[in-house]
Amino acid sequence: MRWARAPALLGLAGCTKDQGRVFFGIASEFRAGIDLDRLDVTIDDGDGTRTESLPLGTDKGEVAFPHDVEVGPLDDGKRVSVNLRGFALPDNLLIERAAGTTIRGGSDLLYRMTLESKCRYAIPGSFGVEPCETGTCIAGVCQDPFIPPEALEPYDPKWPDSVGDICKPVDAGPPSVTLGLGQSDYLPAKDGDFAQVEAGPQGGFHIWVSVRTKNLRRSGSTTELSGEIPEIGLTIDPLKVIFTLVPDEGGYCKLYGLRFQLMLGTLDEAQPLLGKELKVFGTVTDKDGASAKGERLVKLSSDIK
Numbered sequence: 078m079r080w081a082r083a084p085a086l087l088g089l090a091g092c093t094k095d096q097g098r099v100f101f102g103i104a105s106e107f108r109a110g111i112d113l114d115r116l117d118v119t120i121d122d123g124d125g126t127r128t129e130s131l132p133l134g135t136d137k138g139e140v141a142f143p144h145d146v147e148v149g150p151l152d153d154g155k156r157v158s159v160n161l162r163g164f165a166l167p168d169n170l171l172i173e174r175a176a177g178t179t180i181r182g183g184s185d186l187l188y189r190m191t192l193e194s195k196c197r198y199a200i201p202g203s204f205g206v207e208p209c210e211t212g213t214c215i216a217g218v219c220q221d222p223f224i225p226p227e228a229l230e231p232y233d234p235k236w237p238d239s240v241g242d243i244c245k246p247v248d249a250g251p252p253s254v255t256l257g258l259g260q261s262d263y264l265p266a267k268d269g270d271f272a273q274v275e276a277g278p279q280g281g282f283h284i285w286v287s288v289r290t291k292n293l294r295r296s297g298s299t300t301e302l303s304g305e306i307p308e309i310g311l312t313i314d315p316l317k318v319i320f321t322l323v324p325d326e327g328g329y330c331k332l333y334g335l336r337f338q339l340m341l342g343t344l345d346e347a348q349p350l351l352g353k354e355l356k357v358f359g360t361v362t363d364k365d366g367a368s369a370k371g372e373r374l375v376k377l378s379s380d381i382k
Contacts, residue, residue, distance in 0.1 A: 094183040098149030100232045101159045101176055104240045105142040105192040108296060108321055110134025113171060113192075117162040120148055123155045133163075142192075143237035153182030158222070163192055169200040175213035175222040178229060185232040188224060193217070194243070194324075242295045244322050244330035245363065249292035254371035256359045260285040263331040272375040274339065274351060275382045281341045282350070282381060286357060287333035288371070294363035295322045295330060302337050304357045306377075309349055313339060344381065352379040 107113045110133050119128040131140045148157045158177035165171045176190045196214035199205035209219035241247035257266045264287060272284045286302055300320060304313035316337055322330035337357065339350055355375050362368040 095153050096150040097153060097180045097182050097184045097186070098147060098151070098232070099157055099178055099180060099186050099188055099226075099229075100236075101146040101148070102187050102189045102236050102240075103142060103144045103146065103161065103192065104189070104237075104242075105163075106194045106243045106324075107163065107172065107192055107197075109141045110136075110139060111321060112165060113163045114166045115164040116140065117164070118146055119160040119162075120146070121158045121160075122148055122151060123157065143240045145187075145236070149180060151180045153180055155180040159188075159190075161190075161192065165200060170198060171200055171205075172197050173208065173213065174215075177223040179226050181226040184226070186226055186229040187232040187236055188229055189236075189240075243324050244290065244295035245292050245365075245367075246328075252292040252361075252363075252367050252369035253290065254293075254359055254361050254369040255289040256357055256371045256373040257287040257289060257333075258285060258375070259287040259333045261334065263287040263289050263325065263333045265289075266373055266375065268374040270373075270375055271378060272355065273378045273382055274347070274380070276344075277336070277338065281338050282347045283336045283338045284355075284375070284377070285333075286335040286337045286359070287331060288335065288359055288361060289325065289329050289331045290322060290361050290369070291329050293322070293330070293361050293367060293369065294365060295324070297364035298322060299362045300332055300335070301360045301362075302335060302357060304337065304339075304355055306350065306353045306355050308353050311340075311350070313337070313355075339377075347381065350377055351381070353377050 113133050116131045116133055119126055133140055135141050156179050161174045163172040172192050174190055174192055176188050178188055195217035197205045212219040213222040258264045274282055277283055301315055301317045303315040320332055322332055325331045355377055358372045360370045
């Protein structure tokens with residue numbers, strides 16, 4: 078999104094020393110198109126305000142995070158501000174965030190701002206914070222959104238590369254993956270734990286597997302499960318999905334309800350699997366190329382639900 082009183086120009090070649098621009102860089106702990114459906118952006122450039130509604134998501138024509146809003150070129154000393162209002166379906170205001178600064182002539186500046194889960198409003202079916210009477214919510218506290226230009230960094234188009242997310246902070250350590258069980262949540266498991274075999278709604282037999290990760294991207298990460306039952310020489314066909322991770326305690330994230338299909342076939346054909354030990358292997362690879370593996374040895378149930 079680009080707001081400008083004059084056509085936006087690359088670099089400062091089109092700006093005089095008396096003009097400058099501010100780029101408001103928006104990161105988010107909310108998922109575009111999942112947690113938030115729409116972002117209303119209001120710009121005040123000192124000569125008036127204008128608002129644009131941005132559809133959020135990953136499809137063509139939609140906006141994903143990180144995203145920046147450009148204001149300028151404008152005259153030196155001009156005060157500018159941005160107000161963001163994020164909506165969840167059907168039309169519930171979930172988050173607001175304001176930011177403001179002053180144009181510095183001859184400079185392109187970056188104002189970083191994050192839509193934080195600590196600042197979410199209560200909507201039907203959830204708890205949240207109350208709107209700020211003054212200021213804007215930052216880290217769960219109402220604060221002054223104005224930052225002077227001397228405290229801002231020069232704008233770099235590659236700034237999104239330095240943005241971490243809730244599952245992979247900036248300067249994160251090595252990634253890790255731990256396999257567990259569970260359909261509706263991550264349930265920790267140790268080698269030898271019992272795993273219930275279930276009949277699928279459209280045929281086949283499966284167990285529910287969950288994954289716990291650290292320092293891997295929340296969105297766009299690929300999770301792949303494979304397995305084997307050495308006693309009967311059976312190799313399980315792999316399951317490969319791209320699902321958004323769910324934040325968990327202690328800086329971890331999780332994915333649960335992975336229907337790991339053991340086989341297709343009839344009930345009689347499934348009998349040789351029951352009571353056997355199953356080795357499950359899991360690999361999670363994020364869009365940065367970071368990857369980690371985990372494995373778990375479980376004992377399949379002797380019955381089928």
